[in-house]
Every structure is written in C-alpha cells, then in structure tokens.
Amino acid sequence: MGRAPCCAKEGLRKGPWSTKEDLLLTNYIKENGEGQWRNLPNKAGLLRCGKSCRLRWMNYLRPGIKRGNFSQDEEDLIIRLHSLLGNRWSLIAGRLPGRTDNEIKNYWNTHVIKKLKIAGIQPKLHKVHKVSPKKEPKKKPKTENPRKKQDKKKKNNKKKDQSLDTLQVVFVPKPIRLSSGLIRNSSVEDVALLSNSSLCCSDSPKMLPQTCQVLKKCTISEGSDIHLSAFLKSPSNIASPSNSYEEGDNNNKKINVITNDDENVEGKIKEVSFIPCASNLLFDEVLLDGFCDLSNESMLEKVYEEYLQLISEKCYQDDPMLM
DNA sequence: AACCTTCTCAACCGCCCCAGG
DNA sequence: GCCTGGGGCGGTTGAGAAGGT
Secondary structure: OOOOOOOOOOOOOOOOOOHHHHHHHHHHHHHHOOOOOOOHHHHHOOOOOHHHHHHHHHHHHOOOOOOOOOOHHHHHHHHHHHHHHOOOHHHHHHOOOOOOHHHHHHHHHHHHHHHHHHOOOOOOOOEEOOOOOOOOOOOOOOOOOHHHHHHHHHHHHHHHHHHHHHHHOOEEOOOOOOOHHHHHHOOOOOEEEEOOOEEEEOOOOOOOOHHHHOEEEEEEOOOOOOOEEOOOOOOOOOOOOOOOOOOOOOOOOOEEEEEOOOOOOOOOOOOOEEOOOOOOOOOOEEEOOOOOOOOOHHHHHHHHHHHHHHHHHHHHHHOHHHO
C-alpha cells in the first residue's frame, strides 16, 4: 500500500499565486498561525496543496522576507558558508536574515556559480553523508505519467553522476540537531555542529575547531544522543599523540575517535567528548575526512577564522538562542 | 518588428526525517 | 519495531523576461 499523497490533486490550482490567494493565506495564518498545512487550504478557502501554501508562506508572504539583490556581503557569506556546508541551503539561509533557502539556492545556481567559474574557481563538490545507509528508500506506488518517466530518467542520471562523484567527493558532516536549551547549557568553549545554525562555536576567538584537519572519522553508535563538543587546540592538553582511539560507555554510548594517521596531531586535540543530551541525534557516522583542504593548514585556519567572525557577527546578533 | 536563445526564479516534486499511535 | 502523517529539504522544471540577431 502506497502512501497517500499530501493532498488530493484533483481540482487544485497550480502555478503562480494570485493576489487574492496571497491575501487569503496571509489572513488565515495571521489569525490561526502556521502549521497544519495539510488542512490549511480547506480552512482558508484555497484550492492549493498544503505544501504549496507552506512554500508560498515561507518564501514570500512571511514577514521579514528580504527581497531584491544580494549585497556583496551576503554573497561572500553564501560562498563561504557553501564551502563549509555544501548545498545545505536551509542552513545557509539560517545565517542570512530575511533570505530564504530557495532564494539562496537560486542565487547560487544562477549567479554565484557563474561568477566563480569566470574567476576560475571550481565550486567545491559536496556530498552529504547519509544518516542511515542501511535504510532502503521507500518505494512509491507507480502510476506512470510523462512526468514520472522524466523523473526516472533523471534519477538514473543522478545515480550515474553520483558514482562518478565518489572519487572526488568532499564529505560534509551531517548536521546535528540540538535543542536550544542544550546550546545554552553547553560550555562557552564548546564547538558544536548544529543543524539549525550550521557550524557554530563559542565567541572565544581562540577556540577554533582545528581538529577538523586531523579528525579522520567519528563513529557513533546508531541512536546515540550526543553532543559533539570541545575540539580545542591546546598543546598542554593532548588526548593522544598521533592516533587516538577512545571507547567509552557513557549511558551506553559507544564512541570511537580515530585520527588521521598521516597527520601530526600532536598538540592539537585537547578533548573529544560526547555528552548525552535530550535531543534526538540519530546517525551512524560523521565523516570529516576531506571536510577541509588538509594540504593547506594556514588556509584552513583562515577560513575558520573568517567563518567564526561571520558567525559572531551575524549569528549571535540575530539568533538570541545562541547567546 | 519578429524570431530565437538564454536567463531568472517561483513553484513543484520526490525523498527523507521525525513524532506519535 | 512498524506504520502513518506532517513537515522540511534539495533538485529540478518551465513560464515569462531579457537579450541577441
């Protein structure tokens, strides 16, 4: 049995939204708030799919949406965030107040890529490591139509492309979802990977997540609730000199930390700790391998410095929960 | 002016995660 | 543990606009 579509497709309007529809949607949300998108069209008197309503609201009608051209600062920020996060537009959008993921994605695809190419820069390839590789994708019931056929074709091409990519892929860590409470509870020295706010860290400029360059692989048992924290550069607090393997039973949490053998890690890792927390962090593996350009340490440091500066400028000002 | 090509971006689609039953 | 619905995300499309010939 297949999953029911998000809404009955028959008789629904598609395409550009009219002013009247916008008004209906805006008024309804003003009165009743966001959410319940599935039922919203009926209640609001709209002949639209719930998803379509959500998209329209999120991308255009929501208060505080910034329209128009991107400033140079915004563009720089996008480029840097993209180099760190890849195509995770929602994360990038989270750091650009008033900009939506869709807008940033469009801007990237139409403007930034072109600019980078002209400048002779090959935008970094990113591939998000799958959270649960063993999980089979859910099969949908097939009702062949031209669109579906097209999609199939696309899918096949995509598969082919991915297999080609695997040799030159840059792995990006899967974002970790943390509740705001945990962020507040964490030490100011912590460096945390957050889904909602991308890579985040303390406001202490010396606490750079330097270990990205030496941390080869973290394996966390499935279903672990963890808080990845405190990657600090400090010669006086070395976990282990060149190859670190830690296993601990912290509320049944199994932790393996393997550093890159090829790298001289001495003096770079103070601590790698995983603190159980209330949020649901479900992943098998975080790969930081290739996350940064290992061959150029100074460049790495520079990028992080810039990033941290950006975070401190943009993130903490706009995101009180991270304060 | 007419036609063709390229570009832009709003909107759609399928997939996935997560919470709740 | 499985199933289902809600919601969110990223990739892609295609109509209209802009530019070129």
